[in-house]
Amino acid sequence: MSGNRTYYVTTPIYYVNDVPHIGHAYTTLACDVLARFKRLDGCDVHFLTGTDEHGQKIETAAAAAGLPPQAFTDKVSQSFRDLIGVMNYSPDNFIRTTEPRHYAACQALWKKLVAAGDIYEGKYAGWYSVRDETYFVEGETAVGPDNKRRATSTGAEVQWVEEPSYFFRLSAWADRLIAFYEKNPAFIGPDSRRNEVLSFVKGGLQDLSVSRTSFSWGIPVPGDEKHIMYVWLDALTNYITECGYPDQNAPLWKYWPANLHMVGKDIIRFHCVFWPAFLMAADLPPPQRVFAHGWWTNEGQKISKSLGNVIDPVELVKTYGLDQVRYFLLREVPFGNDGDFSRRALIGRMNADLANAYGNLCQRVLSIVAKNCGEKVPPRGELMEADTALLDRAKGLLAIVRAELDEQAFHKALTSIWEVIADANRYVDAQAPWALAKTDPVRRDTVLWVLAETIRRVTLLVQPFMPDATAKILEQLAVPPEKRVFAAFDHELVSGTALPPPQGVFPRFIEPAAPAAPAKPPKQPKAPKQPKVAG
Template structure:
């Protein structure tokens, strides 16, 4: 099928100076859920993640570890691949900026910017944060704990003076503001767009895009001693993965411009200001959207190594299971806001929504079918108004959920789905098939058919969030077609089809008493 619409979604590429944490897991999870949703909707999806492996911070981390930078990158990058596997991400590519194809792409982009007159040589003198890999103006610095100045992120800064090539970022103020006005969803959430617009309106200075004081990076073409600043290097990965510099390649033509660049709010400026400016300068289309999500805290505290409260996604999966973790991270907090991870909130949420609500709905209805209908989907009679109402509710979910997903409002999509889960539980309680078993077996068969059909459609919609759990649930019902084209009447359960003996797919967690250690 070649006429499927394309969809290109990217994570930021993760910096390899440290091991993966919950923030990395969260960003890529959001992209994975969106990629899975689009595939089920019939899209030809390209989902990209990877690692950013150049820069002074990596060079210093490798030196501290006593290994050469490439060996250091190889080791840490593998941990991010391990995370992708542990979280059951469905990424189509994993890119590394140390790959030859990437060096070729970024050097080509550099030459394009030189040819178009947007790069010039000068000397850089200013404040630089190794930890942030970012330059800061004097006015952006804040007072640090020891009385000195630090970056707005709290990172240490050092005064740097060196020869540098500059990108004429100042030439793009009006073009960027016009972009934000014409493409009003270019940055979401809206509050982040306001921040970006305000930053650009405050005036843009030309951007230093090469360094000479360290050597771990992509060499500037034809200029010995200069390596590219990590952000022009890193951002170009989104083009590298789809065949750039061959803009006539099938993959480039199919997937560019990207539909969504998903990023943490700390790197929004690089993606919503610098990146579109580089692309405009090279006469390349800009992405359709940059979505900047918030940060997680742990039990109300900022996550930091010094506090010892870093949330290890591998440990979380080991202790609680993968799909409950995937569900909680996107259910608990409006996507785009900051969120707090609390063990107690996690256990309560998963018990309430998964075990008690959806799990109970599926277990009750499928167990009754298995025991009372010879283990096959029953033949329904004529549908009552109550039957039609709940079927209409579940069959009306897709456009609602799609609207939320297209704006990356994952929690609202789950709210809509769980609203119908609740309605289905009310329906089965009201109809009481366990009573009808004695008084009206034919009506019981209809009620169980309707609830099983609700479970089927809900499970298909929930697949992007919890693929393994929903695969088990749909397997028990022997459901074959699982794309969104099977929602509604088109894919309804066939009476007489055998189902497997139902087994719960969601664990029930023990919740410690409030205040217990």
């Protein structure tokens, strides 16, 4: 892989009307794994996350908190920054839409759209969801059992809005968008979302209201400051703000177009319809790919604040461990599908996949090496068919994992790796190096070398998913930092290299015992009946 290849991956910028939850952690984790993998694979990576801080919903939430909007966004934006450390993410920058450079980029894009003839002034009358910051046509809303009109797609309450507005000529872009999708079939993933977007666009597009006058917390429209920009035009622009727009000679402009925008399925329309139309109208290339993942439920229930079942990633990490949570979130559910979060499933993965399969393989192999090989990498003797079969599977993993991650198939990548871990565990049992220690020490050493080398290759590929745990395993194999990149994937362990004492990395998780019920007080003897006294 050429070190000159750029790779730009972005999370959606998170709306700061509340604190981060498992959905935010999930999206950023997926981007973090891709960024780490691509860096290890020799790419020049730029990984961006940040916060979306304008709009009516923010203005309302700030008022409810008794704070000015800027002070409110400062506070909540910090909670998203804090999550970076909790989850061990590795972004190259954190962008906020309240930054002056972002105001400049948005206003420059607006002027470009006006000059292209794609923005005109008019009046908006229709349904608007403050929660979704989205406009809906009549057919996309319905009156619910509570007699409130709601968006049928999201369940959010909508209100009738009439106000002066600028419009983007989205209706003129339907044919050009369809042509773009057909020319770039990988632009939208997974396929179910691509079909959804195609259906929406083929159903006809209406011009999009792109300014508001009924509130003031946002970026002013150039030349008409009674209007502020529609929050989605503002928010989407962050991806090019980061690259230096409108200065296409800026150092970071080399990263545009982005290789991947990672989003939740609820915001795919903004990223796959509005955003490419805005960009093409401004004579800019759209991103190469947008991938929309699914939603989590909690033990079978939809997650909501009203049910009190919001999953706090900080609490998960404190309870179960950082790398364990990172592994589970990307292994448990096919990425792109909806999935159910279950603590029982998390503990099951921790104990079966991490403690029993991977951790036990590392611990017992390195313990036998320490005991029998003088705490050094054992000699590599003559390889037998069983040895080359295992080594070949481990060697082939890089190409497999690279291809799966380019499709955002995190679960498939991890499944492929764990299949080789299972092969290695079966190989240990079949070769029984503890028995060979007495009967054939030369063969024992070869078996142990094959196992140590397999662990090295597997661990190199697990690094993006579990960086802390894998660093400990690679230290126990005496693999120096410069040999932990994929350019060194085929640099086999050198026999005779001194090894540190082995230590367990993935302990089994034992659920704390439920507190014992308080002992019942002993029954008091009944008082003897008093004899009746004749009156």
